[in-house]
Amino acid sequence: MPGKNISEDLINAIGTESSPLENDIEKGAIRRFAEAIEDSNPIYTDENYAKKLNYRNIVAPPTFLRSVNSNPLPENIKSPYSAIVDGGSLWEYFEPVCAGDIITTKTKLQDVFDRDGRLGNMIFIVRITSYTNQKSELVATQTTTSITYEPKEN
């Protein structure tokens, strides 16, 4: 029966938000991220090039915000299953993120539901994180879907 493994506490927690967390966007972190994803676009590494394009400093790659922390949701907001895979992301971008920015994150539990599939019963946890810069501009939101399941040995 769908929903049988989702506790009432988890359902009631939908809408809960984490406390805000400030993050300094460091030039070195952007460069290391661009190097890790093997994207050689100079806008991520070359300050002069970025400034010629009217950015205040090197620009963060679109998914760099993945590396920017948020405070966790309260401890009781978690799946009864210990294994987790990433189901996907939806990004909306409003303003660029550059080195030197201060980005404040907040994460909200948006939805919880379950489905039966290849990994057995899976509980989907949907969270939305907002990213706001030092000028109080909302720069991006990311909606993520985590798929949790009971681990089985191969």
Place this chain on the structure above:
Amino acid sequence: MNQNLYLEDISADMEIPTIKKDPTTQQLVKYAGASGDFYQIHYDMDYAKNNGLPGVILHGALKNAFLAQLLTDWIGPLGKLNKLEVQYKGMDLPGVPLYAKGNVNEISSDGTINCEIWLEKEDGVKTTVGKAVITLPSKN
């Protein structure tokens, strides 16, 4: 990747130039460090197998980054990526090349361009699918 792309260059159904990515176990470790995602299924073989996986697998977010690069390489420095949506349909293993591909679906009257994007293996299997919305400057 430095060339400019303009609204006038785009037509519905046109293909986005494919990019090839060659993920390795080393890249997974670099990505773990750069992103702060230290979940062991991405670098610890025994841990991955005990979690029902065939081996260490790519971070979904790394595949997301590949699809972002597909778009940013194509639209150049003047284009804007407004929306990027990805769904992971299959697991990807290091050592298996991935091709990031896409098509223009629709150009709205307000100038926003809707695209379909995906990652495909050499055998044509799509392991990640998604959508994107971009805007481009006009030559006029």
